Amino acid sequence: MRGLKVLPSGRPGRGRLYVNLPDGQAVAWYDRQTNRISVLADDRREEILAVLRPYLSGTVSIGPPPVPSAADLRRLALPPDEDLAPNRPGEALLGELEHGTSGARARHRLRQDLTAQQRMGEILDALPESQGWRTLHSLGVPGVGRIDHLLLGPPGVFCVLTVPVRRQRVRVGDILLTVGRAEPRPDPRRVRLAARYATRVLTAPVTPVLALVDASRVEVAPSVRDIRVLQSPAVTPYLTEAATTLKPPDVEALFTLARDHRTWRGPGER
Incomplete structure (x- = not known):
């Protein structure tokens, strides 16, 4: 042994x-x-x-x-240190809270973001693998930051950015998102850029998703057509009722590619 x-x-x-x-x-x-x-x-x-x-x-x-598929062979050759599948929801934020030097206000916001990502992660992780669902969390994207969650399943691939709302009104526009009376934030632009990057490296369509946690009211501008705006816990019904676009072997191949940390590195990092 x-x-x-x-x-x-x-x-x-x-x-x-x-x-x-x-x-x-x-x-x-x-x-x-x-x-x-x-x-x-x-x-x-x-x-x-x-x-x-x-x-x-x-x-x-x-x-x-x-007999191994191409995805099996790639997975078998994946070094453990490069495997992103074990990442927990909010993995990067956990590290920032443990080792960061931010002030009290910034740490409070980090905790709110972490709680929202963990709650959304629980919802996505509960989608049954036996029905073809796969989830990755906290993926680094060069020039954009991070993808909170990457969801793969029969309806396709979804790049999910989680927004903590805390029982406030949310207004979603083409470029900016506003929670309550806070300053507008560029979440629509961020999730679009992340989804475009994911589409390029995975060579498959990736849908940008804004997942709003605990919103009291949501207003989405009519011009926002490319981004899916979902509220917890209504995320699951939307996903499970969506039309099927990927077969199980396609999901597995994309999941194997997406879980490899080297897939997400910029050209100068490979």
Whole structure:
């Protein structure tokens, strides 16, 4: 068993568990949805079973992996440090709050943003993977900042920017968004830019979404047609009732590409 490591892939408790050698090469994985262990190195089968045993439940099937798709091959080659799938909602804000030096007012706003992202993340993470939904959180976008949530599923790919509203009125225009009496903020422009970048790197249409948390009233300018403005908790009905545009293999291929941190780096960073 020495040298074998079990590493999670995807959201905690829901993705696969990979058994890797010290150099990061995968020798097996345990799919918790199908309760199956796929073994790549049959000569190490007993070691693999021993290191996975604490994570197993019920009747588990064991055997060689199915013929891998292109997405499977890319995922197997993905170094753990480059995998964005384990990111929690608000991952970047957690780091800022823990290590940042902002003043009390700025930290209060960070906490509000974090709470909103965590609540929206819970809603998106609850969409069933068995029905083809995949979610990533806190993705860095060069020149834009971050995508709070990237949602992939049968209706397509959605770039979600979360807005904490706190029971106030929201007015959404082409360029600016106003919450209550606060200064207008450029969220519509930001989410458009992020969705355009995502469309380019994923080579697939990405819909910009403004997700408003706890809004008392929402006014959207008639000229705003390209951005979806959704309010929690009505996000789920909209998504589950939307028309299907992607097949399961397409969702998996895009998810595999999107979870690779190298996909999002600027040209000078690769």
